[in-house]
Amino acid sequence: MRHDHSVTITEFSMVAAGIVAGGRAEPDDDDWADVGAVIRLDAARFSPDAVAGLDAFSHLEVIYVFHRAAPADTTTGARHPRGRTDWPRVGIFAQRGKDRPNHLGVSRCRLLRVVGLDLHVEGLDAIDGTPVLDVKPWMAEFGPRGDVRQPPWATELMAGYY
Amino acid sequence: MRHDHSVTITEFSMVAAGIVAGGRAEPDDDDWADVGAVIRLDAARFSPDAVAGLDAFSHLEVIYVFHRAAPADTTTGARHPRGRTDWPRVGIFAQRGKDRPNHLGVSRCRLLRVVGLDLHVEGLDAIDGTPVLDVKPWMAEFGPRGDVRQPPWATELMAGYY
Numbered sequence: 001m002r003h004d005h006s007v008t009i010t011e012f013s014m015v016a017a018g019i020v021a022g023g024r025a026e027p028d029d030d031d032w033a034d035v036g037a038v039i040r041l042d043a044a045r046f047s048p049d050a051v052a053g054l055d056a057f058s059h060l061e062v063i064y065v066f067h068r069a070a071p072a073d074t075t076t077g078a079r080h081p082r083g084r085t086d087w088p089r090v091g092i093f094a095q096r097g098k099d100r101p102n103h104l105g106v107s108r109c110r111l112l113r114v115v116g117l118d119l120h121v122e123g124l125d126a127i128d129g130t131p132v133l134d135v136k137p138w139m140a141e142f143g144p145r146g147d148v149r150q151p152p153w154a155t156e157l158m159a160g161y162y
Numbered sequence: 163m164r165h166d167h168s169v170t171i172t173e174f175s176m177v178a179a180g181i182v183a184g185g186r187a188e189p190d191d192d193d194w195a196d197v198g199a200v201i202r203l204d205a206a207r208f209s210p211d212a213v214a215g216l217d218a219f220s221h222l223e224v225i226y227v228f229h230r231a232a233p234a235d236t237t238t239g240a241r242h243p244r245g246r247t248d249w250p251r252v253g254i255f256a257q258r259g260k261d262r263p264n265h266l267g268v269s270r271c272r273l274l275r276v277v278g279l280d281l282h283v284e285g286l287d288a289i290d291g292t293p294v295l296d297v298k299p300w301m302a303e304f305g306p307r308g309d310v311r312q313p314p315w316a317t318e319l320m321a322g323y324y
Contacts, residue, residue, distance in 0.1 A: 010178040010293060012227055014264045017255075033307060041255070045263075049239040053252030058311035063225065063266055065174055077211040090215030093179075093203070093297045096304075101207075102176045104225055104296045106268050108306040123307060131172060134266045135255045140310045141320035142258075144270040145195060145285060148302045149220035158303035 016131035018042055018117070020064070024127045027068065027098075029082065030160040032125040039124070039132055041117040048116050055114045059138035062124060063106045065131045066098035073099045087153035105130075108138055123162060178293035180204055180279070182226070186289045189230065189260075191244065192322040194287040201286070201294055203279040210278050213297075217276045221300035224286060225268045227293045228260035235261045249315035267292075270300055285324060 023037030039062065041050065054060075075092045082097070092100050109124035119135065126132075185199030201224065203212065216222075237254045244259070254262050271286035281297065288294075 012176045012178075012265075012293070012295075014174045014176055014266075016172040016174075017263050046238055048253075050253040051255050052240045053250055053313070054256035056311075056313035057256070057316070058309065059306040061268065063264075063268060076208055078214045088215055091210075091212040093213050094216035094219070094299050096298050096301070100296065101179050102295050103174075104176075106223065106225060106296075106298070107304060110306070110308060131174070133174075133264050134262065134268075136258050136268070137256050137312065137316065138306050138310060139258070139312050139316045139320050141317075141323060142269060143305055144221040144272070144300050145324055146272060147220065148300060149218070150299065150301050151215070151218035154219070154299065154301050155303075158301050161303060162307055 014133050016042070016133060017046070017135070018132040020124065020126045020128060020130040020132060022128055023124065027127055033123045033162040035124065036120070036122050037124050037128070039119040039121055039135060041119070043117055046117055051114055051117065051119065054111070054119070054137060057111060057137040059108050060111050060119065060121060061106065061108055061136040061138050062126070062132060063104060063134040064126050065133060066103040066105050067129070067131055068127070069098040069103045074101060075099045076101060081153065081157055087156070176295050178204070178295060179208070179297065180294040182286065182288050182290060182292040182294060184290055185286065189289055195285045195324040197286065198282070198284050199286050199290070201281040201283060201297060203281070205279055208279055213276055213279065213281065216273070216281070216299060219273060219299040221270050222273050222281065222283060223268065223270055223298045223300050224288070224294060225266060225296040226288050227295060228265040228267050229291070229293055230289070231260040231265045236263060237261045238263060243315065243319055249319070
């Protein structure tokens with residue numbers, strides 16, 4: 001349906017551009033900063049031309065799929081982040097957990113080096129085998145404009161994340 | 163195929179969680195900072211519970227589809243960003259243009275207010291009618307860790323973007 005440009009289109013088919021190789025074998029909530037991994041782009045579809053010039057950037061923005069999230073667990077309403085009842089019950093779109101519609105994750109990581117179609121990264125919060133839908137270069141201007149405000153529970157949750 | 167947890171899964175079906183209403187009717191490269199719009203989440207699938215607590219955050223991270231990008235124009239190799247031959251020819255994964263595999267966009271915008279399932283935002287670089295796949299709260303800790311480095315062409319390109 002993605003090739004139909006009618007206004008009613010709501011469903012899209014995405015094909016992984018690559019996969020996370022290495023890093024953690026199992027999900028873990030915290031301490032992602034030092035985790036090294038490789039984003040291996042699909043050599044059947046891409047040549048190293050696809051990443052030409054990428055090494056001029058220090059960081060990547062990666063869109064991936066929480067492929068181990070069980071569809072039956074998908075939350076469309078509210079819940080306590082990480083099940084922590086000492087934190088408020090907030091909507092699924094007010095938190096970043098995996099059990100969300102479309103199971104999409106997005107985060108920033110450091111790019112260490114590019115070897116062919118292998119992007120060696122550090123601090124990517126995705127486990128071995130994670131399908132990667134897109135890789136973009138991080139540009140400083142794409143950060144949030146203006147002062148950032150967030151609730152205390154989010155700051156507590158993130159304290160040990162990276 | 164998304165419910166098949168085999169290691170060979172590479173294709174995923176995504177359903178829009180909402181749509182951008184208002185803002186620009188046509189794509190334009192620059193000056194997005196002051197553009198106001200509404201992200202209207204799908205009332206057939208969600209209740210306001212889905213965004214409970216979201217208003218405690220100043221900024222959102224939005225994943226959307228470049229739905230007006232023509233599939234025939236998708237680049238899998240390298241090209242000059244914006245066709246500017248005075249900038250280097252770089253890979254599609256070393257730039258953020260719309261003509262990329264999966265046609266995914268992701269950016270940060272300011273959240274002005276939440277009215278039911280309508281998220282009033284400012285500075286979202288997506289046009290009226292854009293399908294939104296996910297909305298996440300921006301947390302400061304999710305920004306890139308460490309110094310950010312980017313090539314001069316990216317800084318030039320971004321000079322007037324927001």
